[in-house]
Amino acid sequence: MDRLDASRARERGATLVFALCLLVAILLLGVSAAQMALHGEKAARGERDRHIAFQAAEEALLDAQHDIEGLPGLPGRSTLFAPGSAAGFAADCKGEPGLCLPAASGAPPVWLSTELGVADSGTVAYGQFTGAAMQTGQGFLPFEKPRYLIELLPFHPPGEEAGAPAGAPVGLPSGAGYLYRVTAIGFGAQEDTQVVLQTYYRKQAPGETP
Numbered sequence: 707m708d709r710l711d712a713s714r715a716r717e718r719g720a721t722l723v724f725a726l727c728l729l730v731a732i733l734l735l736g737v738s739a740a741q742m743a744l745h746g747e748k749a750a751r752g753e754r755d756r757h758i759a760f761q762a763a764e765e766a767l768l769d770a771q772h773d774i775e776g777l778p779g780l781p782g783r784s785t786l787f788a789p790g791s792a793a794g795f796a797a798d799c800k801g802e803p804g805l806c807l808p809a810a811s812g813a814p815p816v817w818l819s820t821e822l823g824v825a826d827s828g829t830v831a832y833g834q835f836t837g838a839a840m841q842t843g844q845g846f847l848p849f850e851k852p853r854y855l856i857e858l859l860p861f862h863p864p865g866e867e868a869g870a871p872a873g874a875p876v877g878l879p880s881g882a883g884y885l886y887r888v889t890a891i892g893f894g895a896q897e898d899t900q901v902v903l904q905t906y907y908r909k910q911a912p913g914e915t916p
Contacts, residue, residue, distance in 0.1 A: 755894035758848055759901035762892030765832060765840065766852035767905050770888045772836045774856070774909055782835040787909050790883055795858045799828030804855045816857050817889035823900060829853040829891075849897045854890040861885040861908055884908075 776784030786794040786802060794802035799816065806816045806828070813819070821827040832840050832851040842848050861883040885908040892901045 755896050755899040758846060759892040759894035759899050762848040762852040763890045763901045763903040766854045766890035766892060767888055767903055769832050769836055769838050770854045770856060771907060777836060780837055789909055792858055804828060804830035806855055806857045808857055808859060817855060822853060822891040829855045846895055849893040849895060852890055852892040854888055857887040859885050859887055
């Protein structure tokens, strides 16, 4: 009987050790699954926030286009963007808000050397000149309004020499037409989520063939 009792005790001990090992394995699997779920949720939130910032930046590009072209009944600054005119544009964006002459030769582009998301950096807030409205700061809305700046660049029609000499006053080819490089920054629901988009836009003269 003593041997039988000892054998049963050893079996119970082995079963207990096995059960404990199984519980530890299950616990580790549960912790790992929870961590993966948390990482997946964090990635989903980040992707959603980037999407919000991307949409805001796209809206800013459209707002800049309306700034250039004007809107029915709300011309805004459209007169400053007359084809062939550089009115309002200044070096270091120190003229009209958000209107910048190109950087000096060899210097980085203006949009790279400008703090796009800062209010006093010379950029334009969404709707500042077009009257467009955008809700911000609540729920899944952008943290703040997107901003943009517009750089004046030379436009050379097909067949014209692109390396024409630059004019001294503004650093642009004398008599050349212009196009605009628009750079916009959009914000997500979180302040540190930002997306920068860029496009080129040319305003056609009245009667000009596209």
